[in-house]
Amino acid sequence: MITRCLETSKADKNSFVGHIGGDDFIAILDSDSEARFAQECLQEFDRIIPTYYEEIDRKRKAVLVKNRNGVPVSFPLMSLSIAAVTNQYRPYRNMSEIARDAAEVKSYLKTQPGSHYLRNRRAEPVRSLEESLEVISTLQEKQKIPKPLGQMLLEVGLITEEELNQAVRRHVETGERIGQVLIRMNAVASADIGRFLEEQLSIPFASLKNHALSEDLARILTDEFIRTHRVVPLSLKGNSLELAMVDPVDRGTMDAIREMTGLNVLPKFVLENEFEEFLERNHLRL
Secondary structure, three states: OHHHHHHHOOOOOOOEEEEEEOOEEEEEOOHHHHHHHHHHHHHHHHHHHHHHOOHHHHHHOEEEEEOOOOOEEEEEOOOOEEEEOOOOOOOOOOHHHHHHHHHHHHHHHOOOOOOEEEEEOOOOOOOOHHHHEEEEOOOOOEEEOOOOHHHHHHHOOOOOHHHHHHHHHHHHHHOOOHHHHHHHOOOOOHHHHHHHHHHHHOOOEOOOOOOOOOHHHHOOOOHHHHHHHOEEEEEEEOOEEEEEEOOOOOHHHHHHHHHHHOOEEEEEEOOHHHHHHHHHHOOOOO
8 A cells, every 4th residue: 555655646756665563664755745645645544444344333433342341442443643754854863863753753643533644843952742743634634733631731730741751651552542541640630631631622521420320311322322432421401412422523423313312412521531430330231
C-alpha cells in the first residue's frame, strides 16, 4: 500500500520505503510531496481496513471483547498514524536525533482518535511539542492541535512534569489514553480530568460514580446496547434523554437512539474508567 500511495501521489521519485519491524514502516521522500503522500495513505488505509472486520463491527466502528474481569470492552477499528520529521528547519547530525523527534511526534499522535498525520515543524527549540505540530485530518483539512490534556494539567499544577512523562511512557506502551493513565496512577482525580476535558470538548461532563439506573431509564435502552455503544441513560426530561457517552461525538449512536426511542439525545461525556466501573457495579443486570 505504501509504495502504491507513493506512486499515486507522485512522490515516488527519490523515495525509499523500509520496514522497521512489527507494524512500523519508514518512508523517505522529498518534503514537497510529504503532505500529499500522507493524505493518500490515510485515505487508502481507511478505505481498506473496514473490509477486514465483520459487518457488526463495522457498524459500531469497534470490536467488542471481554477484559480479564469478564466485562465487555470496546476497541476502535485499526487506524493509521503517520509521524513526519523534516530537516527543512533544522539540521540532523545523526539517525538517533531523527528517531527521537519521530518518536516524540508519534507518542503525541497516539493520543488522537482515528487516522492522522502529524508533522514536526520545529524551526527552533520550543517549550512543548504541541506548539510545533499541525494535524491534517483524513478530510484533508489543516487545523491547529488543541492543547493536550496532560499539558493543561501540568500548567495548572495538578500534575508534575515527571508524572506527565511517566504517563506518556505508559500511554505509548499500552495505548491507553493519557487521562486514564493519570487516573490509574492516582496522579489526578477523575473529576479534574472531566473538568478539563469538558473545556476541551465543549461538551458537558457527567460522572457515573454515584449513578444508578432507575427502572424507567433501564427500559429505554437494552443492556446489550449500553455495553456495545458505551452509553448510559442519565435522565429523561420530557422528550429529551440526557445520555452519558464514552464517545460523545458518535453521531451514529445518537441517531440510532433517536430512531429507536423517538427521543432527542442530549450527550454528555463520561470517562472510560467510570463507565467500566459502572458496568462492574451493575454486572448482575448488565
